[in-house]
Structures are given as structure tokens and as C-alpha cells.
Amino acid sequence: MSNDAIVMLKEDHQEILRAFREFEQAGENAHRAQEKAVDRIIELLTVHTYLENEVMYPRVRELVPDLEDDILESYEEHHVADLLVVELAGLKPENERFAAKTTVLIENVRHHIGEEEDEWFPKVREALGRKVLQEIGEEMAAARPTAPRRPSQPSALKKTIDAVIS
Numbered sequence: 001m002s003n004d005a006i007v008m009l010k011e012d013h014q015e016i017l018r019a020f021r022e023f024e025q026a027g028e029n030a031h032r033a034q035e036k037a038v039d040r041i042i043e044l045l046t047v048h049t050y051l052e053n054e055v056m057y058p059r060v061r062e063l064v065p066d067l068e069d070d071i072l073e074s075y076e077e078h079h080v081a082d083l084l085v086v087e088l089a090g091l092k093p094e095n096e097r098f099a100a101k102t103t104v105l106i107e108n109v110r111h112h113i114g115e116e117e118d119e120w121f122p123k124v125r126e127a128l129g130r131k132v133l134q135e136i137g138e139e140m141a142a143a144r145p146t147a148p149r150r151p152s153q154p155s156a157l158k159k160t161i162d163a164v165i166s
């Protein structure tokens with residue numbers, strides 16, 4: 001397994017995109033299958049967003065000042081996803097808004113992942129190089145076991161609330 005930060009984050013993205021496809025293939029009335037896919041989406045996104053917000057983004061912001069605007073935009077995209085995830089976590093699949101909200105979340109996150117992978121991760125790789133990316137990767141690996149897995153966990157909730165009130 002690679003300890004390169006960008007490789008690790010891209011592996012997360014693949015898993016997230018797989019869970020999106022599971023939801024899309026579940027079929028409109030397959031509530032249990034939809035619920036299972038959404039549970040997985042919520043867990044994967046909560047962990048991934050936390051690691052980017054707490055480790056990757058602050059380090060990139062500090063080390064590659066040219067990417068400041070991309071980082072700020074990405075924080076806002078995470079914030080929109082966080083809000084949808086919090087709402088989704090409280091909805092039953094029978095609710096008429098469940099599938100619609102999930103679809104909007106998926107659209108948003110696909111767009112966001114595309115920007116990370118195609119637009120600014122390549123610039124991060126170029127600016128930081130292998131050694132620094134491995135250090136950041138190790139920091140993320142260390143933070144992963146205690147990262148929140150549900151949006152209701154205090155460390156995840158705090159981030160969402162801070163973004164709204166500060």
C-alpha cells in the first residue's frame with residue numbers, strides 16, 4: 001500500500017465513486033439497497049473529508065500558497081457536502097427527498113473529485129514532490145483510525161457547526 005498522500009486520497013475517491021454506482025444501480029424502489037449504499041457513502045465521505053480538512057488541505061495551503069483559491073473553494077465544496085450528509089443521515093429511504101438529496105450529493109462530490117484529481121492535485125505533486133507527499137500520507141494514515149465515521153460524532157459535528165457559525 002502506498003503512503004503517498006495523493007495516491008491514498010485517489011484510492012478513497014475510487015471507493016467513494018464505487019459506492020455512488022451502488023446507489024445508482026439499486027433501482028428506485030429498492031429501499032434497503034439504497035439505504036445500505038447511502039450508509040457506506042456517508043461513512044466514506046465523513047472519513048475522507050475529515051482527513052483532507054485536517055491534514056491535506058492545511059499542509060497544502062501552507063506549502064503551496066499559489067493554490068490558496070483552490071483550497072478555499074474546496075473547503076466550501078466539502079461544507080456543502082457536509083450539510084447534505086448531515087441531512088441525509090437523518091432521512092429514511094422511504095422519504096421522498098432521500099433519493100433526490102443523495103443524487104445532488106453525488107453530483108456535487110463527483111464534480112469536486114474531478115477538480116481535485118484533474119486540476120489541483122497535479123499541481124500539488126509538482127510543487128511538493130515525493131518525499132513531502134509521503135510525509136503528508138503518513139500523517140493521514142496516523143489520523144485515519146480515529147477519524148469520525150458518522151456525521152453525528154463530535155469531531156465531525158464540530159467542523160460542520162464551525163463552518164456555519166464562524
Ligand SMILES: [Fe+2]
Pocket residue numbers: 049052074078112116
Ligand atoms: Fe475534497
Ligand SMILES: [Fe+2]
Pocket residue numbers: 009013048052113116
Ligand atoms: Fe478528495
